[in-house]
Amino acid sequence: MAQVASQRVRGVRRVVTGTLPDGRSAVLADGEAPRAIALESEPRFRGALVWGTAQGPSLADGPADVSETDCSFLPGPGETRFHLMRFPPDAEMFAAGADVEAIVREQHEQMPGLAETFGPDGMHTTPTLDYAVVVTGEIWLELEDGEPLLLRAGDTVVQHGARHAWRNRSDAVVTMAFIMVGATR
Numbered sequence: 001m002a003q004v005a006s007q008r009v010r011g012v013r014r015v016v017t018g019t020l021p022d023g024r025s026a027v028l029a030d031g032e033a034p035r036a037i038a039l040e041s042e043p044r045f046r047g048a049l050v051w052g053t054a055q056g057p058s059l060a061d062g063p064a065d066v067s068e069t070d071c072s073f074l075p076g077p078g079e080t081r082f083h084l085m086r087f088p089p090d091a092e093m094f095a096a097g098a099d100v101e102a103i104v105r106e107q108h109e110q111m112p113g114l115a116e117t118f119g120p121d122g123m124h125t126t127p128t129l130d131y132a133v134v135v136t137g138e139i140w141l142e143l144e145d146g147e148p149l150l151l152r153a154g155d156t157v158v159q160h161g162a163r164h165a166w167r168n169r170s171d172a173v174v175t176m177a178f179i180m181v182g183a184t185r
Helices: 002-006 100-110
Strands: 013-019 025-032 035-038 046-053 080-087 128-136 138-143 149-152 156-160 164-167 174-182
Touching: 013 046, 035 100, 138 174
Parallel strands: none
Antiparallel strands: 013 025, 035 046, 046 080, 080 174, 128 156, 128 174, 138 149, 138 164
16 A cells, blocks of 8 residues: 555645534645556556545544545445546557556556456446546447447446446547445345
8 A cells, every 4th residue: 555655646636625613614635635546557547546435424424534544446335436537548558568467467456446347358347336427538438238439528427337448549648537336236
């Protein structure tokens, strides 16, 4: 974890608000997201686990973030995770000469729980309800039915446990936000 904590993703500012004991709202924290993803083998693949909750978060208890612990990037039932991810073009990620083994190894080290769901082709299924938003760029959502769907900045996806992959066929980095809610099967 020390290696992950020392690698920050510049530009992923996290502002946490809450209520003070006297009842006034205030900024409780303002800084970089604590759990960064920074692959040496693919420098433009970046991200961060911005926030995570354990089962049954309560507003009465104040903000209870688990992202600064060794928690899984994949939430368990009733838990949540908020990720911000930057995907480089597929042509770069999977180019001849790309060290795919190193990319996979680093993903396992830096995205525990989530990385284990990925197949060699990037397809994956998680036991979660996901809300995904394309923040910048355009990306293709690939499902098993073989009909890829182009998504652009501002488009949203509600991913309900379906096997899928994200494909960046453009020549620019794509930024996406994901809110994952752990579900039961």
